[in-house]
Amino acid sequence: MLASLKEQARQLKQHTLTVYFAARDPRTPILVRALAVVIAAYALSPIDIIPDFIPVIGYLDDLILLPLGLALVVRLTPKEVLESARAQAQQVSDRPISYGAAVFIFALWLVALWVVARWLLHLART
Incomplete structure (x- = not known):
């Protein structure tokens, strides 16, 4: 199955x-x-x-x-x-599948989410 x-x-x-x-x-x-x-x-x-x-x-x-x-x-x-x-x-x-590229793109998304979260926290404090 x-x-x-x-x-x-x-x-x-x-x-x-x-x-x-x-x-x-x-x-x-x-x-x-x-x-x-x-x-x-x-x-x-x-x-x-x-x-x-x-x-x-x-x-x-x-x-x-x-x-x-x-x-x-x-x-x-x-x-x-x-x-x-x-x-x-x-x-x-x-x-072929590039797992290295997938990890790189995932890391980029994590960095982007971290930057957005910090920016939102900064806005919330001010």
Whole structure:
């Protein structure tokens, strides 16, 4: 079962990358591009329709709405654009993962959060 979940997660990542590249292609109709942007924004947004902290149903929007939205974008995208986007997504997913770069970016975020927290504390004192 764990292998099946890992495969489904890999496929979801692949579909997300495909939709991303399809949305960036100028041959994609503007409404499909807009839908792809909305779906990507929802996927990355910390605000959900149903908050994730609610047991069981909290993740239903992520498990149902996102795959349905991705499927809709894939269905509405022209075939030649979709093939090109899938090829680009495959190339990106085949690249090696740089854990060093991930640690560096994480450290940058920590420093940025520390600076913002200090600034807010300074504002609160004055």
